[in-house]
Amino acid sequence: MAERVDIVVVGGGPVGSTLALALRESGLSVTVLEARSAGVASSDRRMLALSEGSKLILQRLGVWRALSAQATPIATIHISQRGRLGRSVMHAQDEGQEALGYVLSYASLADALDRQLLEAGAARVLNDTRVDALESAEAEARVHYSGAGASGSMAARLVVLADGGRSLNDLPGMKREVREYxxxxxxxxxxxxxxxxxxxxxxxxxxxxxxxxxxxxxxxxxxxxxxxxxxxxxxxxxxxxxxxxxxxxxxxxxxxxxxxxxxxxxxxKLATLRPVTAPHLAVVGNAAQTLHPVAGQGFNIGLRDAWELALTLRDTSAQDVGGPEMLARYRARRQLDTGGGIFFTDFLVRAFSNDLPGLAAARGAGLTLLELVAPAKRFVARKMSFGANG
Ligand SMILES: Cc1cc2nc3c(=O)[nH]c(=O)nc-3n(C[C@H](O)[C@H](O)[C@H](O)COP(=O)(O)OP(=O)(O)OC[C@H]3O[C@@H](n4cnc5c(N)ncnc54)[C@H](O)[C@@H]3O)c2cc1C
CATH class of the missing domain: 3.30.9.10 (D-Amino Acid Oxidase, subunit A, domain 2)
Known part of the structure; x- marks a missing residue:
């Protein structure tokens, strides 16, 4: 007999943990199933550039307090191309922002989220627990897990897949397109x-x-x-x-x-999943879209996935959680932002990572234009800070 909860989050990485925290006091019972042991994220060496918009979300969740001392503010972004003319410089003060972004390690972010999740008692977190398969059906979704010497199944009104695209590939009614760069x-x-x-x-x-x-x-x-x-x-x-x-x-x-x-x-690589929902199932963060880090957008978009999904769930009555109307509202909230982020990042990689004749001059002209046209620069800075909906 499967245990029943409202929400199961598969993967307690930065995106899954953010979602669980954002659902505290929502009245929904939330269980996070995470494959790694508690505290193991500390060995991940990647650094993240967090946008101003992401900082505001982390502030609201009470996580920023513990992170601010470890985060280095970005006051200026200097963009150039090697051996060619054209550059663009953006300053936080010109955009009326405290900073254009913040640099911090994946490990410190994951640790701070884990601690806040524990302190806030926002969710039940089962570490050393790996989800091996999931099913989506008209009435509910189900996960099958193993680990810590036990295995079992859990049924939920909504299963949220936040495994970073690292493990579960065979998803009901969904197709993942992958382009290796x-x-x-x-x-x-x-x-x-x-x-x-x-x-x-x-x-x-x-x-x-x-x-x-x-x-x-x-x-x-x-x-x-x-x-x-x-x-x-x-x-x-x-x-x-x-x-x-x-x-x-x-x-x-x-x-x-x-x-x-x-x-x-x-x-x-660029990996995109379409659609990102199935009955009683939603896919968020890197599991839904994995981007090149050139524009530092991956986690920032994933964080907004988690935040917007939590807001959608808070606006939904318990019996409609995971239903078609709720999932359609979530998709509509995210479409422009994720689509814009994927397009912008892929465009930068393709346009700037080659030596095709004529393109270098066009890039130089583009950067110079961005430098000269203040509203264009403000537009780019704002979209990078707050996403396409910002
Ligand atoms: C080099 C590099 C630099 C980057 N720089 C930036 C940047 O500057 N700015 C930015 O916004 N983004 C950046 N990114 C992207 C960013 O790292 C990701 O977007 C972010 O980590 C995604 O978080 P997530 O929680 O979706 O997935 P993950 O961080 O991958 O977390 C997934 C979690 O799920 C768990 N898990 C996996 N499978 C299972 C399973 N079957 N059962 C249970 N648990 C499971 C894992 O243990 C993990 O804890 C960068 C990425 C790289 C590679």
Whole structure:
């Protein structure tokens, strides 16, 4: 006999945890099933650029208090292309914002969310529990799980899949389209000669974009996109050789690179799921859309998925949770924002990561135009901060 709850969240990563927190005091019983053991997210090395809009959501959930000391504000974003003319610079003060974004580690975000979830008693969290299959039907959805020496099934008015697209692929009535970019992101933390002055650099090169995000007092989080063979070579170089390659690739805008630590490589792809709902099932975060990190949009969009789903659920009577009308309202709330984020990110990757004749000049003209036309710059800054609905 399957246990019955209102909401089952599959995956207690940043998006799943945000949803569970946003549902506290909603009157709905929420269970989170998470494959990893408690505290294990701390080993994930990726750094995230959080938008101002995401900060506001985390503030409302009471998570930002614990995070603000670990988050480095971005006051300026400097966008350029290597060896070509054209650049654009955005300043937080020109946009009337405290910051254009915040840099913090995936691990500290996951830890803060886990702790707040526990303290707020917002949901029952079962760690070391892996969902192996899920079913969607007219009356309810069901998950089958195993772990911690036990296995079983749970039925829910709504199952929310937030597994990051990491495990469950065979989803009822849904199709996932995947386009491999043939790129990996080599990440790490560098220190350099000059202070970062809270400037984030995004530099486009024919081999792919490279980003330096201000991190802590003096360091930068590095996201260096390269083809898989080059990424493997970069990860295997000794520190001095790696830093010399980085200097040649990025230039000397931040002075000499002094140290590198925590190198790791992530393969990059665009994966989109259509549709993102089935009867009594909703898919959110990276499980619904996995993006290239070039525009730092992936988690920010996932966070808005979780927030908007929670708002939709709060506006729904218990017996209609997971029903067609509720799910249609959720899809309508998200369509423009996720579609815009996917298009914008994919456009940047395609337009800026090649050396086709004529395109470099067009990119230069585009960046110059963005620089000269204040309303266009404000539009881009606002969409990056608050999403397409912002
Ligand atoms: C190099 C890199 C840099 C990035 N930079 C940025 C950035 O600057 N800004 C930004 O917004 N985004 C960025 N992203 C994207 C961001 O990391 C993701 O969007 C975000 O982590 C998605 O969160 P999620 O909770 O959906 O999935 P995940 O973080 O993948 O979490 C999924 C959770 O589900 C659990 N799980 C998986 N399968 C199961 C199962 N079967 N049963 C139970 N639990 C399960 C996992 O253990 C995990 O805890 C970056 C990504 C990369 C690779």
């Amino acid at each position: 043939g790129h990996c992101a080599v990440v790490g933390r560098v220190t350099c000669e000059f202070d970062h002055r809270h400037i984030a650099y995004e530099r486009f090169t024919p081999e792919g974009p490279v980003a330096l995000l201000p991190d802590g007092e003096r360091g930068f989080a590095l996201v260096w996109t390269a083809d898989p063979v080059s990424a493997e070579v970069l990860c295997g170089l000794d520190d001095a050789a790696f830093l010399e390659r980085l200097r040649r690739h990025f230039g000397d805008r931040v002075g000499r690179f002094l140290t590198i630590s925590g190198r790791a490589a992530f393969p990059l």
